[in-house]
Amino acid sequence: MPKITKEVLMAAGCNRVDAWVVEILSDGIAMTSRDIERASDVELRQPEVSIGTSKLSEKHFVNVRENEGEGKGRPTKTYSMNAKQFKAFLVWFIESKEKQIRQVSGNLDTLRKIAGGIKG
Numbered sequence: 839m840p841k842i843t844k845e846v847l848m849a850a851g852c853n854r855v856d857a858w859v860v861e862i863l864s865d866g867i868a869m870t871s872r873d874i875e876r877a878s879d880v881e882l883r884q885p886e887v888s889i890g891t892s893k894l895s896e897k898h899f900v901n902v903r904e905n906e907g908e909g910k911g912r913p914t915k916t917y918s919m920n921a922k923q924f925k926a927f928l929v930w931f932i933e934s935k936e937k938q939i940r941q942v943s944g945n946l947d948t949l950r951k952i953a954g955g956i957k958g
Contacts, residue, residue, distance in 0.1 A: 841865075842928075851935055855890035858882050860927060863900060863919035870914050872907075877946040891917050 847857035873889040894900040903916045
């Protein structure tokens with residue numbers, strides 16, 4: 839998969855956590871939340887990773903696999919993103935931003951009309 843940087847995603851309006859998670863998982867390597875946390879150079883904390891991966895998996899952009907625990911603790915989850923999911927995320931993100939641009943453009947047109955009608 840082509841490498842995407844979190845900076846490009848964030849500059850385009852992606853939230854920080856999603857940008858980090860997508861950048862890290864876009865390599866196609868399965869990782870635990872702890873692995874993602876470490877790969878972010880401790881930029882992300884565990885709760886942020888959990889929330890970000892949950893949101894992305896709800897939209898089917900990230901695979902989640904539950905690993906059997908060796909002890910009595912909670913089972914760990916492994917997260918991954920394949921090329922098809924990566925592309926689907928990018929298409930979804932681009933379309934959502936284009937929709938926002940159209941809405942803002944329409945609002946600006948309305949404001950221009952109002953400003954044009956004001957005498958003074």
